[in-house]
Amino acid sequence: AQTVTQSQPEMSVQEAETVTLSCTYDTSESNYYLFWYKQPPSRQMILVIRQEAYKQQNATENRFSVNFQKAAKSFSLKISDSQLGDTAMYFCAFGLRTDKLIFGTGTRLQVFP
């Protein structure tokens, strides 16, 4: 069975600074997808970034990038130039091609002015 672990319940960062959120997972599969979702106070789940396990290159979306270490089963999210609007819960998730998403417990990020 797959598991996803987020060891940081809460993180804080000052505006314009960089912060990294950690995520580790466990699986015996070789082909899978990893996701970071953001859930702001509105509670809408918003896809931040997606990584396909067969791709060695780390995914990047504007200020968001990941450090995907397949052998170490690690998938951290780096947010550069943090903005107040980045304040939210961040969930790491694991998915197989034809299966459900498995979520971590989340990291609450607070961006301070």
Added chain:
Amino acid sequence: GAVVSQHPSWVICKSGTSVKIECRSLDFQATTMFWYRQFPKQSLMLMATSNEGSKATYEQGVEKDKFLINHASLTLSTLTVTSAHPEDSSFYICSARGDLSYGYTFGSGTRLTVV
């Protein structure tokens, strides 16, 4: 991009009544839909997975007769909370998946309060 519409966004009902929540994929065909429940400050807990035209697959511990899921078309899935009780009060979120290029798209959630 892929859009999933979920209604209602909030509902209050009396104990013992039933409530239906709808989840629609607006611009893609959702072959699979997922229903989650989320308690305050917690992660999403998967309740069931439904494939169009098939019976839903429920996660362990989820009462099939209380949480009825119907996925009759490629664009619509419904969750009916039957004989609701205050302990069913929660935030319910649907997610839809079509072609994997869309990934998993989430509805905006429904806050259910049973009084």
